[in-house]
Amino acid sequence: MDDVKIYLDGNSYVLRPGFEKLSSIEQKLGVGLIVVAQKLSEGMLTLEETAIVIAECITEHSISVEMVKKSLISSGLAQALEALSWLFAKLFGGAMACEDEPRQRSVSITRNQLNELMYKFPDTTEEYIP
Secondary structure, X not given: OOOEEEEEOOEEEEEOOOHHHXXXXXXHHOOOHXXXXXXXXXXXXXXXXXXXHHHHHEOOOXXXXXXXXXXXXXXXXXXXXXXXXXXXXXXXXXXXXXXXXXXXXXXXXOHHHHHHHHHOOHHHHOOOOO
């Protein structure tokens, strides 16, 4: 499986969150991962939310949200959003290797498939579904 990489200030980082990191994202943002993915797909994820997700998902180094926010502007927000899109596609498709558990499977998911997945969980996404 190809790792999901992001480039910040010329450095390459792997995004590979474990359960605790994913749970931390939900706690810090106050919404579930499906809502975060939906906001990402709709272009509604804020810079703050983007930085929180990235900082939590970088596993090999400790990097602060503030450092990520500063780096996002200089490194290019588009590539960061693309990396997060791949990350969520792999997470929801079951092909994401967690921190200590590499897997050899890859998956792709279309926007329609992601939307269908979100509609299966109406209690968590009702305020964001058009």
